[in-house]
Amino acid sequence: MVENAKPKHRSGCPVSISLEVFGDRWSLLIIRDLMVRGYRTFKEFEHSGEGIATNILAHRLKKLRAAGIIETEYDLTDRRKLKYRLTPKGIALAPVLLEILIWGARHEQTGAPCRMIVHMEANREAVLAEVRRRWQERDPRPFLPPFTSRARV
Amino acid sequence: MVENAKPKHRSGCPVSISLEVFGDRWSLLIIRDLMVRGYRTFKEFEHSGEGIATNILAHRLKKLRAAGIIETEYDLTDRRKLKYRLTPKGIALAPVLLEILIWGARHEQTGAPCRMIVHMEANREAVLAEVRRRWQERDPRPFLPPFTSRARV
DNA sequence: AGATATCACTTGCATTCTGCAAGTAGTTAC
């Protein structure tokens, strides 16, 4: 038996393989929109304020679906709408997203208010539990705002 | 006073801003090499097993330095060698990297042994404390192996 | 001392990816 197949991955390191799945400028933003903003449709992702091009968005959605991170179903009341949802594998990215959020808020100039970050840092498990609960119960209420401004409260 | 300056960022969201800094296929791998493998030089990053091209590596090192995540100093005994080191802002990425590693090991086929991941998940704080200690004390011993194989122990 | 090797890049070029504008197919509303 020979190992002729072209290697699927750069290496066997979990970090490297993870980055091959979501290591780009956009994928984690789509996951964030699904996870904490309650966005569900193509149009909502498109207008989430980051300015993603529609071809890139379509490509990322396809890739995330192929990776088993999101799944889709048509809206029962309006069959034009395709609703996206995180899979268990997708919601499992919550700790990754939380740590990225905390790091960014602590070390870069962002629009997130300091006291919110302090609270999240001190209550990581509670924050994650709430995010998971909303996913489980399909609670569509946004958990975090879009942070459009550069306010520092 | 007018807001004429071109916006530096896509949005004020900490996740978005973080991804502008390290949201690509390579940056976090360099940070991983510095953080848990004890790699310090250009050559070591180049041969870390992922196959990064030297021009990309040079570009990423420059960008990470500009972002304040790594810093450099010349080796005192061999002035050809430029040694890289994480800054406090860089070592603060440890939780991000740990969560990415755990997610990848749990949800993708990687070379990381299961029991190691179980241990890391159950002892996150101890793992982070050890990584931070090695950084603080400039302890160059690798904390994690390269996971080159696809072994499942 | 001179030749060779090492280290950290840089350069050139082909390929791939990204960003923008415009267009399309399948619903739904009027």
Next chain:
DNA sequence: GTAACTACTTGCAGAATGCAAGTGATATCT
């Protein structure tokens, strides 16, 4: 029946990436 809406696709220009080769400053060997 027509217009609007939703989720894309297509075409094209420019940027980023990957690969091979080259460069300049040290260091080591003979």
